[in-house]
Every structure is written in structure tokens, then in C-alpha cells.
Amino acid sequence: MQRHVENFNSCNYGDAKYWDARYIKEAGAFDWYQRYSSLRPFFLKFIPFSSRILMVGCGNAVLSEDMVKDGYEDIVNTDISSVAIEMMKKKYKDIPQLKYMTMDVRDMSFFQDDSFDSVVDKGTLDSLMCGTDAPLSAAQMLGEVSRLIKAGGIYILITYGDPTVRVPYLNRHGYNWKITLYIIPRPGFVKPDGSSSSSESFLEPVPITENGKLPAGFVLEDPESHYIYVCQKMGEGDPAVHL
Numbered sequence: 265m266q267r268h269v270e271n272f273n274s275c276n277y278g279d280a281k282y283w284d285a286r287y288i289k290e291a292g293a294f295d296w297y298q299r300y301s302s303l304r305p306f307f308l309k310f311i312p313f314s315s316r317i318l319m320v321g322c323g324n325a326v327l328s329e330d331m332v333k334d335g336y337e338d339i340v341n342t343d344i345s346s347v348a349i350e351m352m353k354k355k356y357k358d359i360p361q362l363k364y365m366t367m368d369v370r371d372m373s374f375f376q377d378d379s380f381d382s383v384v385d386k387g388t389l390d391s392l393m394c395g396t397d398a399p400l401s402a403a404q405m406l407g408e409v410s411r412l413i414k415a416g417g418i419y420i421l422i423t424y425g426d427p428t429v430r431v432p433y434l435n436r437h438g439y440n441w442k443i444t445l446y447i448i449p450r451p452g453f454v455k456p457d458g459s460s461s462s463s464e465s466f467l468e469p470v471p472i473t474e475n476g477k478l479p480a481g482f483v484l485e486d487p488e489s490h491y492i493y494v495c496q497k498m499g500e501g502d503p504a505v506h507l
């Protein structure tokens with residue numbers, strides 16, 4: 265689960281050639297950060313089974329397959345790596361609920377505005393943030409995500425980035441996203457006293473302060489926790505959202 269995550273400061277992570285080479289070398293399925301089993305409570309809460317879902321930067325993860333096994337009906341998976349996409353197309357050719365397309369998340373002009381109910385991103389914004397021109401790439405990507413989500417729809421971002429480094433990108437007036445934060449430990453995390461975490465406590469949202477920070481005195485159970493930002497796109501008639 266943690267394969268090469270420790271190297272996430274590599275500046276290659278925004279580069280298609282890097283990912284193509286990596287997927288040729290490491291062809292076996294791999295899910296970054298978390299598997300569907302840990303994310304399932306959040307998905308079931310925020311994404312109805314009938315949603316049209318866009319999975320950006322799908323890589324060769326099993327996440328979408330597990331979602332379909334659970335009842336999700338329509339997942340369009342995209343990635344900048346044509347190697348990953350061709351592998352996945354072949355692997356899932358008999359599963360009509362899964363579609364695969366090579367696409368740069370910074371330019372998704374192939375799709376019309378409001379094409380999706382939900383967009384799921386596990387580790388893809390993180391990749392762009394590790395590439396060259398990171399702020400520009402992140403703004404391009406999130407602008408496209410915002411454009412593609414219907415009013416009332418959801419962008420779920422699963423990331424290692426805490427609110428100080430992610431909220432400034434998510435909290436743009438143009439997006440009008442209502443942001444709810446959850447924090448979950450890495451899979452298999454064991455507390456210093458040897459006990460494991462109780463999963464129920466992670467289902468409670470963690471407040472984000474007006475400055476996009478965690479509340480004063482908030483202590484992370486796992487210092488290398490993963491953050492789940494649930495961004496709901498408010499409609500034009502809804503009041504503007506500010507943190």
C-alpha cells in the first residue's frame with residue numbers, strides 16, 4: 265500500500281513519461297494510500313450508486329473494480345499514462361460499467377460542462393503538486409474538475425496533503441465548494457501503545473479553521489494520516505461558501 269510513497273517529493277510525478285515507464289516496470293495492480301474497503305463509508309455517504317463518476321488519474325488501481333462490485337454503475341477512468349489505460353482497458357474489457365480513456369486532467373475539454381455527478385481523485389492532484397509548474401497545473405486541474413461537476417455534485421480528494429497545503433487550492437470563489445474534511449490513518453497503522461484505531465471515529469468530520477488549518481490543539485493519531493476532502497459544488501442560487 266505504501267509502495268514508493270516515501271519518494272513523493274520526486275519532481276517526475278507530473279510527467280507522463282515517468283508514469284508510462286513505471287507502469288511498464290510495475291504492471292501489477294496497486295492502490296495508492298487506501299483501498300476501497302477503508303474509503304467505502306465515505307463513498308456510500310456521498311456518492312449514490314447511480315452517479316456518473318469520473319475517476320481522474322486512475323493508474324492501475326483496483327478501486328474502480330471494487331466500486332463496481334459494490335454496486336456502482338458508471339465509472340469513467342482517465343489517466344495521462346496511455347500504458348496504464350491500455351492495460352486497464354484490456355483487463356476490464358468485459359465490465360461495461362468501467363470505461364478507460366487516456367487524458368490529461370488539466371485539459372478535459374473532451375467532456376462538456378456538468379458531465380459528472382462525482383469526481384474521485386486519489387493521489388492525482390498530489391502528483392501534479394510534485395511536478396513542474398505545480399500551482400498552475402493544480403489550478404488547471406481543479407478548474408476542469410469544477411467545470412465538469414454538476415451543481416450539488418461532489419469532488420472527493422484523497423491525499424497526503426494537510427489543509428494548510430490543500431485548502432488554498434480548493435477554496436476558490438469560482439468553484440463555490442463546500443469543503444468537509446475527514447482524516448484517516450494509513451492502512452495497518454498501530455498506535456504507540458500497540459492498539460489499533462477505532463474506525464468509527466474517522467467518520468466524524470474534522471473542522472477546518474477560517475485560515476484553512478486544523479483546530480488548535482488537534483492531534484493526529486497517525487502523523488502520516490491521509491486526508492479526505494469532500495467538496496460539494498453549490499448551485500448558483502446557494503449562498504457563496506467561505507471557510
Ligand SMILES: C[S@@+](CC[C@H](N)C(=O)[O-])C[C@H]1O[C@@H](n2cnc3c(N)ncnc32)[C@H](O)[C@@H]1O
Nearest residue numbers: 283295296321322323325343344368369386387
Ligand atoms: C499517485 S498515482 C495514483 C493512482 C491511483 N489513483 C491510485 O489511487 O492508486 C497518480 C496517477 O496520476 C496520473 N497522472 C499524473 N499526472 C496526470 C495528469 N496530468 N493527468 C492525468 N493523470 C495524471 C499518473 O499517471 C498516476 O497514475
